[in-house]
Amino acid sequence: MPTEADLIQKAVGGDASAFGELYQQNLRKIYSYVFYKVGSVSEAEDLTEQTFLKAWEAMGRFSDRGLPFSAWLYRLAHNTVIDYHRTRHDASSLDDIVDHQDRGLGPDEKAVLRLDIAALRQAIQRLTPEQQQVVILRFVQGLNHDEVAAIMGKKAGAVRGLQHRALEALHVLLANKID
Secondary structure, eight states, rough: OOHHHHHHHHHHOOOOOHHHHHHHHHHHHOOOOOOOOOOOOOHHHHHHHHHHHHHHHGGGGGGOSSSHHHHHHHHHHHHHHHHHHOOOOOOOHHHHHHTOOOOOHHHHHHHHHHHHHHHHHHHHHHHHHHHHHIIIIIIISSHHHHHHHHHHHOOOHHHHHHHHHHHHHHHHHHHHOOO
């Protein structure tokens, strides 16, 4: 089985099947990241595909800087989401979020989950864009500080500080029910 470095080298050379393998390896995590940024299944699917299309178009200019390929994809996804938010101001569908999080809950439990997700989403939206990105990458994607630092172009210590401030802000917002 080829390594990620082998696949990248082939994809840079225009090998569509190598890029397809990189796509398969990274699709879930990029989709999940985008979903938590936009909150809509259909929009997340579209934006994820746009991200991979941009990646394919830019693949010939890709330069390996010793970071995981996913770090480059996360940056592309982040920029795609920023572009989306600049051009659209639609409200996210909580039904999409609940359907995505469906755990076989009953109607009453789903209603409570909707309220909890709404409060959390509203609180996260009140954070700075960098704080939002750290919270999503760390707690939704499960990345470690070094991985988040690579994606954001920051040092791990700066990411830790940013995360700490984000969690403090979330605590205050949720405790005050986002007045």
